[in-house]
Amino acid sequence: MVLSPVIGKLLQKRVVLASASPRRREILSHAGLRFEVVPSRFKEKLDKASFPTPYAYAIETAKQKALEVARRMHQKDLRAPDVVIGADTIVTIGGLILEKPVDKQDAYRMLSRLNGKEHSVFTGVAIVHCCTTDAQLDLEVSEFHEETTVKFSELSEELLWEYIDSGEPMDKAGGYGIQALGGMLVEHVRGDFLNVVGFPLNHFCKKLVELYSLPRREDLRRVKHDSIPPVDTFENLSDVEGSGSDPAQGDDGGGHGRAEADGDRTQAPAGPQGTDSHGTGESPPPFPAGLLELIDGFKASKALFVACKLNVFDVLKVDGPLKAVDIAGKIDASVCGTERLLDVCVALGLLEKTDRGYRNTELADVHLASDGEYSLHSLAMHSNDHFWSLFTDLELAVREGASAAFGRKAEEPVQSKHKTLQFMRAMHGFAMLTARQVATAFDLSQFTSACDLGGCTGALARALTQEYPRLKVTVFDLPEVIEHVTCFQPEGRRTDRISFMPGDFFKDDLPEADLYILSRILHEWPDDKVCELLSRVSSRCKPGGGILVAEKILEDKPAARGSLPASLNLLVRTQGRERGLPEYRGLLERHGFRDVRLAHAGDRLDVMLGTRASPP
Ligand SMILES: Cc1cn([C@H]2C[C@H](O)[C@@H](COP(=O)(O)OP(=O)(O)OP(=O)(O)O)O2)c(=O)[nH]c1=O
Numbered sequence: 001m002v003l004s005p006v007i008g009k010l011l012q013k014r015v016v017l018a019s020a021s022p023r024r025r026e027i028l029s030h031a032g033l034r035f036e037v038v039p040s041r042f043k044e045k046l047d048k049a050s051f052p053t054p055y056a057y058a059i060e061t062a063k064q065k066a067l068e069v070a071r072r073m074h075q076k077d078l079r080a081p082d083v084v085i086g087a088d089t090i091v092t093i094g095g096l097i098l099e100k101p102v103d104k105q106d107a108y109r110m111l112s113r114l115n116g117k118e119h120s121v122f123t124g125v126a127i128v129h130c131c132t133t134d135a136q137l138d139l140e141v142s143e144f145h146e147e148t149t150v151k152f153s154e155l156s157e158e159l160l161w162e163y164i165d166s167g168e169p170m171d172k173a174g175g176y177g178i179q180a181l182g183g184m185l186v187e188h189v190r191g192d193f194l195n196v197v198g199f200p201l202n203h204f205c206k207k208l209v210e211l212y213s214l215p216r217r218e219d220l221r222r223v224k225h226d227s228i229p230p231v232d233t234f235e236n237l238s239d240v241e242g243s244g245s246d247p248a249q250g251d252d253g254g255g256h257g258r259a260e261a262d263g264d265r266t267q268a269p270a271g272p273q274g275t276d277s278h279g280t281g282e283s284p285p286p287f288p289a290g291l292l293e294l295i296d297g298f299k300a301s302k303a304l305f306v307a308c309k310l311n312v313f314d315v316l317k318v319d320g321p322l323k324a325v326d327i328a329g330k331i332d333a334s335v336c337g338t339e340r341l342l343d344v345c346v347a348l349g350l351l352e353k354t355d356r357g358y359r360n361t362e363l364a365d366v367h368l369a370s371d372g373e374y375s376l377h378s379l380a381m382h383s384n385d386h387f388w389s390l391f392t393d394l395e396l397a398v399r400e401g402a403s404a405a406f407g408r409k410a411e412e413p414v415q416s417k418h419k420t421l422q423f424m425r426a427m428h429g430f431a432m433l434t435a436r437q438v439a440t441a442f443d444l445s446q447f448t449s450a451c452d453l454g455g456c457t458g459a460l461a462r463a464l465t466q467e468y469p470r471l472k473v474t475v476f477d478l479p480e481v482i483e484h485v486t487c488f489q490p491e492g493r494r495t496d497r498i499s500f501m502p503g504d505f506f507k508d509d510l511p512e513a514d515l516y517i518l519s520r521i522l523h524e525w526p527d528d529k530v531c532e533l534l535s536r537v538s539s540r541c542k543p544g545g546g547i548l549v550a551e552k553i554l555e556d557k558p559a560a561r562g563s564l565p566a567s568l569n570l571l572v573r574t575q576g577r578e579r580g581l582p583e584y585r586g587l588l589e590r591h592g593f594r595d596v597r598l599a600h601a602g603d604r605l606d607v608m609l610g611t612r613a614s615p616p
Pocket residue numbers: 018019020021022023024039040044065087088089090091100121171172173174176177178179182196197198
């Protein structure tokens with residue numbers, strides 16, 4: 001099983017996860033799947049006694065969760081997604097099925113039952129394929145389950161209650177979460193760990209291979225509306241059988257090896273067990289969907305930037321749904337061009353197309369309209385206006401190693417008020433999404449005053465004051481930035497525990513504080529400037545005071561997707577650069593900070609906390 005082609009099968013489809021479980025969302029997104037989340041409203045109240053086995057119950061519940069979402073979405077705009085995934089996790093011991101506890105006593109009853117014993121965790125999964133013809137919804141269901149055995153240690157009453165009081169058991173089957181504190185209760189696990197956490201990823205991938213390469217009739221069920229009669233065909237389920245979403249099919253240049261597709265499509269294409277059409281006995285390589293997506297990646301980014309620039313998402317947030325012709329009128333663009341752009345946005349999952357016209361997806365409403373608290377509209381605009389042209393010279397930068405030519409573009413000073421505001425909005429959007437994780441990466445409750453150097457709009461300061469009721473934060477930034485900060489302060493949520501002070505951290509006196517914060521600042525500067533700044537902070541910070549540095553740490557292992565921009569910043573900036581943990585630690589220690597600890601704050605940032613040592 002090669003992973004990316006498996007997940008790649010679903011990349012061109014609109015996939016919905018019918019689950020509110022954050023664990024399922026995390027497992028599937030880490031696997032590279034792109035999907036929307038629509039939690040199911042199906043009440044988990046099936047009669048357990050009517051099922052021959054516990055897993056039959058879990059499978060049926062998973063199926064009903066997914067079907068409810070597919071039907072609801074179809075009813076809402078007469079267009080269901082392509083695939084809906086539902087899952088249900090149960091714990092079983094001695095023939096008893098344990099779901100989520102209803103209260104602490106219930107959690108205690110469950111955990112006492114599991115205490116010192118072995119039990120099974122089953123997750124039932126349903127993959128529902130939806131097809132809308134003449135406003136009629138056709139559903140095909142494929143389902144499976146996975147079992148994992150878990151053994152609990154002998155646990156004291158005291159420990160059980162302490163665990164229950166942590167609150168962790170309440171939203172978890174069997175009343176425990178193996179991935180967090182509950183891991184301490186577990187002696188051993190046999191089987192797929194992720195199955196216990198809520199989603200059997202390995203089995204799911206195998207199922208996708210089976211479904212999209214060589215479907216097995218007995219696994220499929222066809223459901224028309226409310227009935228679930230057995231399936232008699234499984235055409236159109238497989239990409240390779242011509243569902244139309246295979247990019248190679250519409251591509252003239254991709255005709256190689258496709259001529260035979262006009263023949264009998266029910267013949268499985270050459271797969272692991274097959275022979276190819278040339279009769280050579282060799283199988284073609286797996287379809288490189290992920291790679292093709294990468295090749296086209298720049299088009300997707302540019303389409304997103306242009307839609308932002310033309311205010312498509314703003315127009316639709318206020319007036320949507322709208323037809324292409326009306327949108328074209330509002331954004332002052334041609335109808336044919338607008339229509340194509342809108343359809344690309346639909347394919348990218350940013351818009352939905354309904355009978356009444358185009359409308360924003362929730363993602364676009366929240367992040368791509370320009371007015372929301374968590375808007376990334378300005379970040380997209382900054383990427384379009386600034387980074388896009390910078391990256392056209394990437395080859396030169398690679399050849400020359402962050403060449404002066406490349407650097408000149410990168411370091412253009414921010415000139416106009418418009419540019420300053422665009423830059424601030426871009427930084428603000430990112431900071432709003434990461435601030436809470438940075439603020440809570442360490443327990444900072446021992447500090448009563450903090451100074452956020454280069455703290456821009458105060459997004460991190462706000463998260464810090466919300467998290468730590470005793471903390472006062474001074475945001476220190478250049479006068480031209482501080483001049484505009486009032487536009488970013490949310491009405492009704494201002495606090496006098498945040499103050500803004502204009503100044504240059506290389507020249508002016510730094511405000512007094514117990515904790516100095518440098519969030520995404522150090523990577524902007526070369527080593528000599530970093531040393532100059534750290535030495536200014538160090539001489540202002542009292543012994544016992546702290547320094548908090550938030551950056552994306554470069555790691556030895558290959559960069560994860562989320563850190564790719566950080567790796568490339570090495571090349572696009574002449575002055576600044578990203579650094580690894582040993583380098584940051586060395587820099588901090590050289591400037592009198594000890595006990596430097598690291599914590600991760602989501603995919604995009606890491607946080608280091610150090611303590612100012614007493615001068616020798
Ligand atoms: C046993 C165990 C369960 N769980 C979780 C996984 C599931 O989210 C939950 C079981 O409840 P489910 O009803 O399967 O799922 P859910 O209610 O969280 O979400 P939805 O119904 O919308 O799909 O328990 C853990 O996170 N860790 C564990 O160790």
